[in-house]
Amino acid sequence: MDVKYKRVQGLVFSPTGGTRHVCERIVGTMSREMNVPSVIKDYTLPAERETSLQLSSDDLLVWATPVYAGRVPNKMLEYMKMAVCAKDTPSVAIVVYGGRSYDDALAELVSIMKQSGCKVIGAAAIVARHVFSDNLAVGRPSASDVASLDLFGHRMVDKLLLHIFSEPIVPGDAEPTKYYAPLKTDGTKASFLKAKPVCDNSLCTSCWTCVNVCPMGSIKPDEKYPRFDGICIKCAACWRMCPTGALSITDVDFLSHVAMLEDNYKGNQPPLFFY
Ligand SMILES: Cc1cc2nc3c(=O)[nH]c(=O)nc-3n(C[C@H](O)[C@H](O)[C@H](O)COP(=O)(O)O)c2cc1C
Ligand code: SF4
Ligand code: SF4
Structure with a gap:
């Protein structure tokens, strides 16, 4: 060749x-x-x-x-x-x-x-x-x-x-x-630009995986629990890789957008x- x-x-x-x-x-x-x-x-x-x-x-x-x-x-x-x-x-x-x-x-x-x-x-x-x-x-x-x-x-x-x-x-x-504007289940605009993951401290083992995987460097080890203090692009790395499931996004507009996606797309x- x-x-x-x-x-x-x-x-x-x-x-x-x-x-x-x-x-x-x-x-x-x-x-x-x-x-x-x-x-x-x-x-x-x-x-x-x-x-x-x-x-x-x-x-x-x-x-x-x-x-x-x-x-x-x-x-x-x-x-x-x-x-x-x-x-x-x-x-x-x-x-x-x-x-x-x-x-x-x-x-x-x-x-x-x-x-x-x-x-x-x-x-x-x-x-x-x-x-x-x-x-x-x-x-x-x-x-x-x-x-x-x-x-x-x-x-x-x-x-x-x-x-x-x-x-x-x-x-x-x-x-x-x-950019595509995300929608909620009722068809109105979902606004979750400022949403960040929240930590259920009772599940956190201070392993700092989340700190190490954030592409924006926005998670800091703060005494025992992670602190989210920068831009969050909602990439999901931290909450998908947290070994104990301590992280989630609870923002209602974000959750409604996810429900809208699940209702309307099969992938x-x-x-x-x-x-
Ligand atoms: C912030 C954000 C926005 C997304 N926007 C779209 C989108 O517009 N259309 C789509 O089909 N998937 C969208 N996705 C899904 C990702 O493209 C998809 O999950 C991809 O596999 C993620 O790549 P990764 O596994 O390399 O992180 C989005 C995901 C994120 C985190
Ligand atoms: S990855 Fe999960 S368990 Fe580890 S520090 Fe972050 S929130 Fe806590
Ligand atoms: S979702 Fe992504 S950008 Fe946002 S805090 Fe987690 S790892 Fe960082």
Whole structure:
């Protein structure tokens, strides 16, 4: 096999691991089939956002992000715009969403990648369990989703080996100006921007897992219990990873939005691939 590439670079933000799982699968397939090493940069935690990637035309990039409010996560936007300095690097854009919709997120990611010097040759929108709910898109990505991810990785390798660098057409607005506005069960706007997790101190063992997984560095160890004192993006990392279930969001608008999602969406959209 005539391979001129030196490595497959994964790049991912993934507070609860769903996006990372998808990214690893595609990176793994491409790296194995091209017989080149792979490396993943995960910028979920603040320390990883102090550095950027310099990539050349013999690198391959797979960049995966979760969808938040129909776009790439707002609080990551600034970092994403400077995360990669590429020179015609063949690249794959992936968005992972929880079964409502990915709206403009894929087009926005492709646009950021192109402005960073990437040559986007493939893109995908994949459903994974919605972190807000235990009932939405459960079991996704399924075994058949994973099989199609593998096939997609294979297709990307085919394109590279055939020197086909065409850019896929992806749906959505590449320069979106609005975010999806979450709704309550009665159809009115849900306002939970300022909501934060609350701790049931009787369940907290002061293990500080929550402190260590918060992408915003907004949880501090305070004597015995965590203190939430910064921006909360509702990423769910702390409450999903707390080993005792001590954390939850009790905000009524947030809970009504989750109920609305569960009432109206099944999370059964197939994986979509563009290349
Ligand atoms: C703040 C926030 C907003 C979200 N907005 C959407 C959305 O607009 N559409 C959707 O289908 N899923 C949405 N989701 C679900 C996530 O995209 C999905 O759960 C994803 O798998 C989370 O990625 P992770 O497991 O890598 O953290 C949202 C999740 C969060 C935390
Ligand atoms: S992860 Fe849970 S148990 Fe551990 S410190 Fe945080 S709230 Fe307490
Ligand atoms: S405090 Fe908010 S931002 Fe931090 S991990 Fe918890 S949900 Fe995510």
